[in-house]
């Protein structure tokens with residue numbers, strides 16, 4: 001059996017605020033739990049960020065099927081809604097934070113998604129303590145297509161520096177806001193490596209097989225939300 005990694009990409013777990021509205025980016029806690037159970041029952045191993053990076057680079061013992069659970073935008077509600085479910089499955093996770101919005105709201109989604117509180121540094125530290133590794137989602141949550149090479153460099157470096165300053169840790173993973181890596185993939189790859197990231201995640205796509213040398217820098221993620229059909233997503237989509 002090939003060694004396969006899957007990365008799940010969630011946004012919000014639980015219900016929307018009373019004054020907000022629901023979108024596909026809200027996954028209820030029961031459904032979130034059922035989705036994790038789907039993976040557990042089919043022999044997928046839940047990986048931490050370091051285990052994922054080791055597996056990607058051919059170090060350590062490779063799982064037959066490993067899955068990384070990620071959350072974009074670092075909503076405050078993850079602590080109350082996602083962490084207890086993760087703990088029940090002994091599953092680690094990764095949260096991608098847009099550092100300019102820490103302790104604020106998702107103003108970058110104005111008019112598209114309801115405003116929700118984004119975690120402050122204390123909550124992010126609590127998530128990290130609970131096994132959800134804090135990684136970079138840039139500073140301003142702008143797609144790279146709209147940025148100059150200098151702005152891209154700043155998004156990569158300043159967000160990493162903010163995480164280092166406030167949590168005392170080195171961020172090795174980056175998730176592109178909107179999955180948008182910009183127009184010049186080669187240049188962006190160079191900027192990501194130069195800033196010291198080991199991987200950069202897209203939004204959407206399927207699983208990928210381990211063993212490619214060198215390991216790919218840009219990785220697909222399964223877009224997760226209510227009603228996804230995991231049987232179809234994982235059986236019908238080819239590995240990339």
Ligand SMILES: [Zn+2]
Pocket residue numbers: 072073137141177178
């Ligand atoms: Zn985002």
